[in-house]
Amino acid sequence: MTAGGIRDRFRAQMRQEVKDAALRQLAEGGPQALSINAIAKELGVSGPALYRYFAGRDELLTELILDAYADLTSAVSAAPRRMPDLAAAYRAWAIANPHRYRLLFGAPLPGYDAHDERLVAAAREAMDVLFAFAGPGREPEPPLAEALRAWAGGVDPAVALHAVTAWSRLHGFVSLEIEGNFLSMGLDPGPLFAAEVEALK
Structure with a gap:
């Protein structure tokens, strides 16, 4: 060599x-x-x-975030093309990697540029997987439809709306679970998650 x-x-x-x-x-x-x-x-x-x-802490942080996005995207991409399977893969990754999940979706550190083009592209790649799983939901009203069309590019606004609302619910559940909120309530997250997945269909 x-x-x-x-x-x-x-x-x-x-x-x-x-x-x-x-x-x-x-x-x-x-x-x-x-x-x-x-x-x-x-x-x-x-x-x-x-x-x-x-070069410094921020460059290292960016590399860690990019790696986490790539791993999460890989995990959900490998799921069968059904929303419940994507949800299960997303939750499993977050439970196995709570510190990396928080890195992706927690508040950025003061002074850190969370809108770096590479981070935006990595987040969009993950969202593109969700677009592929999401079928059309209800048609959004014109102002929202235009905003979704501008953000999601060529994706049907009804599909984009379904994807965003599904992710919002899934993220909320997973965030509560990895912080121990359900256990502190004396609730088993498993059955709660199953009920939430039913609502996502």
């Missing part, structure tokens, strides 16, 4: 180790706990050394 190939492989390995350490921080303390210096200490290198792999 050439020296350039070895350097590239080492760089890719280091970037992955940094991201793995960052994910552990997220799991323990949320996005606000993300610290380049703490990651450097865990990996046994200096803080400045890590800036050869990521």
Whole structure:
């Protein structure tokens, strides 16, 4: 292997180790706990050394969000083309990765550009999967139809409305579940989710 190939492989390995350490921080303390210096200490290198792999906290955060969107999109894309199956895949991913789910849908850190073009594109790719699962619902009123048409491009506004409302309900349920709200009420999330999926059909 050439020296350039070895350097590239080492760089890719280091970037992955940094991201793995960052994910552990997220799991323990949320996005606000993300610290380049703490990651450097865990990996046994200096803080400045890590800036050869990521320009700063925000670039690392963006990479983690892009990875999370890609994984979530892959998980729901693999589901059979039925809304209940998509809902189950979405919920399963969130339960298995609550810290990554919060990273996608929680409030952004102060000063962080959550409207980066790459993030918007990744979010849209995930939403495109939902469009493919959603059939037409009720026809939206003209002002809403125009807004949905502008946002969703060539997607039928009735399909876009069904997709957005289904996702809103699913996101609300999953967010409550991963924060332990149902358990604190003494309720089993499983049967509640089954009832919610019935309403999504």
